[in-house]
Amino acid sequence: MSSEENTNAIEVQPVDKAKVRHLLKVMWILAGVTVIEFIFAFTMDRSFVLVSIFVLLTIVKAFYIVSEFMHLGHEVKSLMYSIVLPMLFVVWLIIALIYEGSMLHTY
Amino acid sequence: MASTVATTIKNLWDGGVSPMKVSYGKLMMWFFLVSDAFTFSGLLVSYGMVRASHPAYEGATKDFVFSQEYWPIPEKVFDAFPFFHGHSWPLAFVGLMTFILILSSVTMVLAVEAGHRRDRKAVEKWMLWTIIGGLTFLGCQAWEWTHFIVGDGGGGASLTANQYGPIAFADFFFFITGFHGTHVFSGVVLNFIIYYRTVTGLYDRRGHYEMVEKVGLYWHFVDLVWVFVFTFFYLV
Structure with missing residues (x-):
């Protein structure tokens, strides 16, 4: 057509x-x-x-x-996880940098 | 029967079947948004780090005064509203901006719904409302930036000076809301292109309105980022 x-x-x-x-x-x-x-x-x-x-x-x-x-x-599960799971890296980034930041203030 | 199954499996590898059951364009838009989410995360998390490295304000909120010694309470910085000069309405204006952006996200999703039905008139109507919502948000942001830069007689703020607190606070304000505002602006431009192409009948000739969906994903992402900026820059 x-x-x-x-x-x-x-x-x-x-x-x-x-x-x-x-x-x-x-x-x-x-x-x-x-x-x-x-x-x-x-x-x-x-x-x-x-x-x-x-x-x-x-x-x-x-x-x-x-x-x-x-x-x-x-959407299909594989697409959902391809988008959501990489965001776990951000969770780690938050924990690491906020902790480091508060140490900068202390020392 | 067996031969039918074999053909189906062979066809999966012959092309013509989309992985993850979405079109190429939509999948690439999703992966672009993942990378863009990392960029915004980088900006917001570094804000958190620099904030944590400054002393917080100790004491009652009502006694708060601006000082370079500690990080400001955001609701004390952003308490102005257009045409109500001198009144202290903490976060009222930024709340209005949040609501405008949520509304424009709703009109966008209604445009996508109309696109599924191939209802050109409805797509035109909802795209136009989305563009108006985006432009209104940008206008609000222009007002807020002006107010932040000029200040209330305390010298205002720039990249090198800040009446509200540490200089880094102003720097992050400009970079985070500025980078988000740039996204809103490019979103409005994309929305306008989609609107123009709908009006001139391109998507009717093409037979589908998938471009509305792809740009819709971007527009919702801009709204999503604002939800996070609102919480971590204005509320916390």
Whole structure:
């Protein structure tokens, strides 16, 4: 089939209402988590617990963006792991450099 | 039956089958995003390291004053809002920027959904909203940079001076939000190209709207990076 024939064969399909509802639900989750972060920022004193809460909520938001908006949660497992597993290197980088940084301050 | 199975397996090695069941373009976009994620991680982690090497502010948040002696509390630095000069609304403006970027991510994903349905009019509409969202975010960032550079009469900040705290704080502000802003800008340019090609009917002639998906991946990544910048630069 040539591309010209393709043009004529195009048919607009109706809106997938369930899919749009699902996407809007994800939007409200992201907005809600951001609001919760604000509430924590203004009601809790700065501490290790607060930072941990922020990191946790950030990972929740990242999960929804990557899994739903970027559709990675619905791709094949091998693609998902090819993208997610290399990020473990970053986890190590964070642990190493924050620890080294605090040592620079001490000595 | 046996011969059918054999043919199928042979065909896997004959080309025409995408590894990981995604097209070449989408797979390469994913791997580019992995490398870009490492770049942003490098910037954010080095921010964490330099911050950890400076003394933190000890004392009540309400008594905080700017000093070169310790790392500033971000909510005390970013508390201004356009047209409300003199009011202290900590993080309100950056919260608005976060919401604008999340919204533009939603309109992008709706454009992708419309592309699956080959609904040209809907793709045009949602791409245009995404472009407007991106430009609004860039405008907000321009305002915030101006405010940060000019300051509130304390001299402001540059790469070599900083009224808010150690010079490194200003340097990281410029590099991290600047590098993210550059990504937003190139995202807007890419979105515009997609919009233009949709309007002129290229994707209808091609028979599919996969380019919307590929650029959509990039746009969501820009939103994703902002989620991390928001937490580690503004909240923590």
